[in-house]
Amino acid sequence: MKDQFLAYIKTLQNTITSTLEEIDGKANFKEDLWERPEGGGGRTRVIENGNVFEKGGVNISSVHGKLPESMQKYFKVNDCDFFACGLSLVLHPKNPFVPTVHANWRYFEMYDADGKIISSWFGGGQDLTPYYLFEEDAIHFHQTCKDACDKHHPEFYPQYKKRCDEYFWNTHREEARGIGGLFFDYLKETDSLSMQDRYDFVTEIGNSFLKGYLPIVEKRKETSFTQEQKDWQEIRRGRYVEFNLIHDKGTLFGLKTNGRIESILMSLPPKVQWHYNHLPKEGSQEGKLVSILKNPKDWV
C-alpha cells in the first residue's frame, strides 16, 4: 500500500503542478529535493510572483524511521518504527476574488519489532478560503467534494464536511478560516471497508481536486480589483496565518518534530496585513463574508 500511494502522490504532484503552471502562464514551480537525516525526504515545489498565483506550494514527502517521542505520546504508543507520506498544497492567488485553497492527502503506517504493520490509516481533505464570497463558487467546490464522496459512501460527505468546519475554526476569533470542504483522518480498515477501499476513496478525492478549484480560478482570475480589495485580502490572510501558527496541528507538529521549516511554512501567504480592530462596513461584501465565516452553512 505504501508504494502504491507514494507512486500516486508523485504522479498527482506532477499533474497538479503542470496544470497550475499552464493556468498561471508566467511563473514556474521551483523544485527543492530534501532529505530527512532520520530517514526519507521530500520534493518541495514552490511557485512565486506568478500572473495568477502570488505564492503557492505543492509538496510531497515520504518519511520513515523511529517514531519521534512527541508522536509516541500523541498516538499513545511505545517506541516503534513508522512510515508516512503525503501531498500538501496551498495556493495564494494574486487576485482577491480568487480564493486560497489548501489540500492534503496522506498515509501512515506503524510497525512492531518484527516490522509487521500494527496500524495504518489515511487522512486528508481540502478546503477553500475566499476573500469575497460567490455563492456559486462555494456550491461548485462543495458539490465536487460531495460527488467524489458519494461514489464511496453516502455518509462520507456530511461527516467530513462537518469535521472540516470544526477543524478549521479560529477559536480566538470565533470564526472559520474559510468556507470549508472536507477533512478526514484515521481512515482504517473496518469490517466493511478494506484498505484498498480507503485508497480508492482518498485517490478519488485527490483526483477531484483540480475539478473543484480550477473552474473558480478561471472564472475570477481576470476580475479587476481595487487597492482596498487587495488590502482586505491581505488582512484576511492574517487570519490564515493566525490559524496555521496557533491552531493547525499539522504545522505545529512539523515544527516540533524538526520537520523541514521552509516546506512547512510555505503555507504562509506572501503579503499580510494586521490593523488594529479592523471591522468591515455593515452591509458590505467584506461584512457578508465574515458573517458566513461566523456561521458555517451547508452549501449543497
Place this chain on the structure above:
Amino acid sequence: MKDQFLAYIKTLQNTITSTLEEIDGKANFKEDLWERPEGGGGRTRVIENGNVFEKGGVNISSVHGKLPESMQKYFKVNDCDFFACGLSLVLHPKNPFVPTVHANWRYFEMYDADGKIISSWFGGGQDLTPYYLFEEDAIHFHQTCKDACDKHHPEFYPQYKKRCDEYFWNTHREEARGIGGLFFDYLKETDSLSMQDRYDFVTEIGNSFLKGYLPIVEKRKETSFTQEQKDWQEIRRGRYVEFNLIHDKGTLFGLKTNGRIESILMSLPPKVQWHYNHLPKEGSQEGKLVSILKNPKDWV
C-alpha cells in the same frame, strides 16, 4: 502594593504615549477602554500610520476575579482569587533602520479564601528587534538596561539579560527574535529583598525605557531607505509574528484565557511578508544581522 503599581503604570502609560506622539509628529494614539466580564478591564492605546510609527500599542490592564482554570494548572494552585495588572507595549517603526521594541512590566497577586495574599510577584522586561544592526545602538540599549539594574543588584543585569536571550528564542528557526534586553519573572519577597525593593527595581526599569529607546529612534528615523530594505524589514517582521503566535507564553495565554483579542494581537506588525526560503546574501548587512541573531552576544 497593587494600588501603588496600578497608579504607576497609569502614569507611565501617559508619559510614554505623549512622548511618542511628540516624536511621531503626525499620528495620535487612539484610546479604547474595555471591561472584562469576569472583573477588571484595560486602557488600550494604539497608534497607526504615523511619520515614525507604522503601528504600535501601549496598553495597560488590571484584571481580577477567580483564577481561570488554565492558570490554576499553570501555577499549580487550586481554585482561588487573583489580581494582575501591567503595561505592555510594542512599537513597529516605519523606517527599517529603527528597531521594533517590546516592553512589559506586570504585578500579580493570589489570595486565600479569606482574601489574604498567598503569593505576589513582579515580572517584565524589554527587548529590541532591529532589522539592521548598529552596534552602537545595541550597546546603548543594553547599557541603559544595565545601568538601571546595577542600581539594585550587580547580578540582575547578567541574569535577566541571559533569560531574555533564552526566552525570545525562535526554536524552529534556531535564532533569536532580536538582540534581547531584559526578561524577569516571579520576583517575590526574599530574606534580603522586600516587595517594596522589587517595586523600586521594576519601576526603575520602566522609567529607563524611553532613555534606552528614544535616542535610537531620533538617530535613525530620517535615514533614507530603499524598497529592498523595506522588504527585508517586512520579511523579518514575519519572524516576529512566528515567535508571538507559536512561542510567546503571554500571547498564547491571553488567547486561551479569553483575553481581549485586539489588545493582545496589537503586537503583530502592520505589513508582513513571507517568501519561500529567503536567504540574505553572504557578507551583506542583512546577513550580518542574522548571524548575530543565531549567536547572541554580550553587548556591555
